[in-house]
Structure formats: C-alpha cells, structure tokens
Amino acid sequence: MRALIVDPTAPGRLRLGEAPDPVAGPAQVLVEVRHTSLNAAELFFAQRAEPGEVIGFDAAGVVVTAAAGGGGPAVGSRVVGFAAGGGFGALRAMDVADVAVVPGGVDLGEAATLPVAAGTALRALEQAGPLLGRRVLVTGASGGVGAFAVQLAALGGAYVIGVAGTEESAQGLIGLGAHEVAIGLAGVTEPVDVVIDTVGGDQLVDAYALLAPGGTLQSVGWASGREASLPVGSTLGSPIPQTLVSVYNGTGLIDRRAQLDRLLTLVVAGRLRVPVGWRGPWDKVADAVEALSSRRLRGKAVLDVG
Template sequence: MRALLVDRSAPGRLRLGTAPDPEPAPHQALVRVAATSLNYGEAAFGLDSAPDRTVLGWDAAGVVERAAADGSGPAVGTPVVTLMPAGAWAELRAVDTGLIGVAPAGADLAALATVPVAGLTALRALHRVGPLLGRTVLVTAATGGVGRYAVQLARAAGAYVIASTGAPEKNRELLERLGAHEVVGASGQASRPVDGVIELVGGPQLVEAYETLGEGGTLVAAGHIAGKGEDFPFGALFGDQQRHDRSLVTFFLLGCTGLGRDLGWLAHRVAAGELDPGITWRGSWDDAAQAVDALLAGRLHGKAVLTFDA
C-alpha cells in the first residue's frame, strides 16, 4: 500500500512510499482511508521519536474494506471514523472495532477525519467537568482543533462559554460564531469565576487558568503545547473558605471506554452541520510536509486535513 513514511532526510521529515498492508487481528476491521487530520503531537513529537519508515497518524475516516473476523464492528462498505495510535497516514489501516464510529452515508469524510482526537478530547474533557447546563466553562487555545470543538459542545450543552485566545480581536467573530459568550486574551481576563476549564496549553497558562476556578470547579488538563512545566506558587493549592474543593484532572484518550459510540455521535453532528470541524488547511497527501511545517510554525489554527487519492 502507499503511505506517508517517516524520513528525517526528507522535507517535513515525511515522504510518500510503500509499506506492507496491515494484517488485522480478529477484533479489527480493515479500513480504506479517504482522509486523515493532523495533530500537533504527531508532528511535534512523533516525527522526532519514530524510526524511519514508520507510518504515523491517529485520525482517519474511510470505508470498511474487510469486516472484523470475530463479527464485531461494521460491515464491508460502511463509512467510518477511526482512532488508533498509529497507521492513519496510509491507504489501509487495521482498527479495533471498539475504536470505530459509523458515519452517515454520503458524509464528507475529510470533515469527519477531524473528529477522533480533537472532537473526542473536547467531548471527554467536558464530561470530566460534569453537567454543564447553567455552568460557566473556560476554554483555552480556543481557536485550535480541540478548542473549537470544546467551545461548540459546551455551548450546545447549555454552558456560558468563555474562550481564551492569543489574538482576541482577530478571532472574536469566529469564536462568537462557534458559541463563545466572551472572548478574552488571557484566562485571568474572564469576567467571572468558572465551574470548569478545558486547558489546552499547559505551563504558566494552566497555572493562570486554575486561578479562575470557583468553588468546586474542575480544570481538565488536555493539552501541553507550551512544552513547559507547571509551577504553582506556594498557597495556590490551599483550600480556603471562598474557593475550596477545586480539582485538577487529566485523562488518556485511548484509556477511555465507549469511544466508538462517541465517534459515531460526533460524526453525525458534523455531517448534519451542527458542529463545525474547523478545517483551515486541506490538501493532498502529496502536500503533507507543507501542512506539518505550518502546524509546527504556529501558522495553522484549526485542523489540517490530508485527502488520499484512490
């Protein structure tokens, strides 16, 4: 099969080549990939650490070519959204049926390819905050792939949404269209204490965002693009009478159960136009190096999608 292979001597550390077709386990379906979306972690860390000729990629949408031998999962010909820790940057991938979401017939598979990491991370992070109706939620890095989904999902769930972005005036119209009630340049500018934070930056911004939590609030650390540690000043984690019982939590996406169900639910919302997938770069897999460079240079907000030619 054709695939994008890690090659540190090539532009963007990727080149088009061939790799052996995957051999699915009994609980896996073989999926012909139509599109994949890029994630910052793949570009920033995967390309540096993976051996040459590795096929990376978490997110892919496509069509089932061979159903799982154990009878689980969708039938041949079903359009699907898939998640695995590798293998998406190729024509074929073997996928655990528990990590497959069934997509609507005729849906734009390129748009659905944005769902797995970005959509699921946003959805599961909001689940960790708890019931959202009537609550206030702060989303940091709100113009990124996860952030855009988090803003939309929080608004749809009935939350008052505060979106934080490094360029608030430039991004105000976009974020308000996605559902933000407030757009701020830093977490500390939020107009009120919040019940939940979807924190997607890490480092000093996480520390600042934690201070916006009201009593009983929860910060979900779901992104670490700052590449820095979190240094809390002495006393920041004390419980006091005004803001006690605050929580800071993390989760690992592939350690969660029920992801196939959530993938399908998100795919249907995107296909129906109820969620904007936030695609800001779309091109052929021939242009993968260009997309990776834009992502790492911070020029690309939202999602980059590669479509694979038949």
C-alpha cells in the same frame, strides 16, 4: 502500500513513501483510507518514532475487508476510526470497537477530524461534570480541540469563554458558540467553573487561578511546550482559590464507537461544525505540519489520501 513515513531528513519529519500492508486481526476491519487528520500529538511522536514508521491516529475511508469475527461494518461501508498508529497509511487495520459508520451526507474528510480532537473535547467536558449554567473557559479556542470544546460546551448549556492568542485567531469563535472572547487571560476577571486547557505552561497556571471553589481544570494539550508550576498546596484546597484540579491524560477505557456515533449525530443535525483550517493532498504534509507547529492553523488540518 503508500504511506506517510517518518523521515528525520524530511520537512516536518514526514514524507510520502512505501510501507508494508497492515494485516487485520479477527476483530478488525481493513480500511482503504481516503482521509486522515493531523494532530499536535503526531508532531510529538514524529520526533520520537523510528525512521520508516507509520504514525497517525485518525482515519476515514471505506471498508475493504470485514472483520473475520463479525460484529463490524460490512465491506463498502464508509467509516471513521481511531488507532494508536497507522493512520497515515493508504490501508489501515482498526478494531471494530473503535470504528463508526459515517452517515451519508457527512464528508469523509471532515469525519476524519473527529476521533482525536472532538473526542478529546467531549471526554474532557464529560469529566468536568454537568455544564448547564456553568462558566466554561477554553484556552487555545481556535485550535482543533479548542474549537470543538467551545461548541460542545455551548451545546451542554454552559456560558463559554473562548481564549485565543490573537485577534485574527479569535475570529469566528462567537459563531461557534462562545458567549465571550478574550485575547489572552488578562481580560478574564470573573471566576470560572471549568477550564479546558490546550496550551499548558503559564497559561495553564493563570487559568487555574481563575477557578471558582470546587472548579475543575482539564489539561488536554500542551501547545506552549512549556512547563507549568502550580502554587504549592493549591491542588489541596489551600491557599485560595479552593479548587479541584483534574488532569485529563487521554488514557483509560473509551467506548470509541459510541463516542463517534454521538459526534456524527451532531454533525448530521448541523449542531456541530467541523472547523477545517487547512486541507490538501497528503504529499503536502510539510505545509500542514508548518501551519500547525507555527500555531497559525485555525481549526483542523485534513490530509486527502491518494
């Protein structure tokens, strides 16, 4: 099959090439991939994967072989799903538990952005607890995870503060549901109850210092590529602020189908917008990688397969 394969000599370490067709297990569907989505985590894994490997988490397309064990979508169904690798191939085997049927009227390319970015934002906010009336700060709010976190927090009844790196990247955050927009954290002076941090490094430390007593910080990304060093004892409630820090690491059991069904329902209802900042054919993956790695990308990058 055609696939984006890892190539250390290629720009972005990914190029269009050939890879073996996947073989679906009894509890898997085989999907003809129409669209996939580029995430920051894939830039990380592209640096560490073996040459010729097919990485990629998100994929949306059409079922060409139903699960032999039953229980999954039928042949011809439009689906979106997640798996640990293989998303950058023209064919992909996915567990039926990690696949959801995409309703008519929802663009498959936009659906492809949901598993990692929107799913991460949703789970982090759920781990933070009830949102109604709470102050939620989202760093890297113009990015893929951040833009979904802003919207989902607002839908949960929170007062949302979106933090961006520049005035340009901050454009549109109010339209996504942010009640307040800040360029960096210097302008945020009031305590917050929840932090959804996608940046890491010093910004994570500074955001942690803004937490009200009993607040929670969900670390869901590391766009800065820098280490974060919290004050000694601060995670134990001493010194002030007395807070609870919760680091979301993306592991553990997830009901992926239920999660995707919830997100797709919001998209169909027009309550959740899919922010796409770059979209193009998959042979232009180097352009998408450059936009994401340079932090110029606002929203998600969608690769159209074929």
